[in-house]
Amino acid sequence: MEAKDLVKKWVDLFNEGNAEKIAELYHTDAVNHQVANDVVVGKSNILEMFKNEFAAAEMVCIVENIFEDGQWAILEWKDPLGLRGCGFFLVEDGKIKMQRGYWDKLSFLRMHHLPIPRD
Template identity: 55%
Template sequence: MILRPGVALPTKAAPPPTMGKTPVEICCSIGRIIAHVPWRTPKRKIAMTELTDKRPAAVVRAWIERFNAADPDGIAALYHADAINHQVVFAPVEGRTAIREMFAREFAAARMVCIPDILHEAGDAAILEWRDPKGRRGCGFFTVRGGLITFQRGYWDRQSFQVKG
C-alpha cells in the first residue's frame, strides 16, 4: 500500500482469504480436499445400494470401509468389470473377478487396515494418502467413471511390510 498525504488509513484490514483454513486447504490448489486426519469410520457398513454418490472421493470412502472390513465381494463391487488394479510392487491385476480374488487372498493372509490421511479429488480422479496402524505409509490413485473404479495404482514400500513386528 502506498500512503499519500490526506488519505486515511483503513481502520480494520480485511482478513486474508486463507483465514480459518487448514494448511492443507491453503496448499491444495489442484483439487478439493475431501478428508483430512483424523478419519472417522462410520459404525455401520454401507450397502452397495446406499452408494448414491458416484463422485471419486465417495467411491474411495466406500472402498476404504470395505477394505477395512476385509470384504472382497463388497470391494470388488466398486470396480468396473474391466478395471485394472496395479500395486506397483506386483504385476497389474485385470478384471473385477481377478481383483476380487486378489483381495480375498490378501485379506486371508493378513489383517490390513487403511487409515486415510488425506483424500484429494480432481475430476474423475481421487488420490488417497494412507497409513496403517504400524505407521507404514502409501498412496493410491483411483480413476472413477460412472461411479466405478476403472483404474487403481498403489505405491507402498513392500520391504516395510515384510519386516516382522
C-alpha cells in the first residue's frame, strides 16, 4: 500500500475511534511522536495511547491535504472545533514505521474541557 493510501485508511479508522484497527497499521517497533506529548514506542504502546485518547475526547480528523513523497505521507488536517495540525508518516513495507504530529495541545484541552497540566 502506498503511503498516501495508508494515511487515508488511518484517517478513516481514526474517525471510527477504533484503537485496535488503527494500531494494526503500525510496525511492531513503530514510533509515534505527537510533539506536544512524550514519544510512544511500539505497537502495543501506540494501541494504549489511542485507547486513552479516544476515551478522553471525541476527535474527528478532516483531511485538508495529503501529500506523498516516496515513503513519506504528510497529512494536513482540521477538526470541527477549529483545531488544525499536520502529521508526517514514514511508511515501510505497507505499515507506519514512524509518525510525528504537530498541533496545539492547549487549544485541544480547552476545546474538550479537559484538565490543563500545571507543571
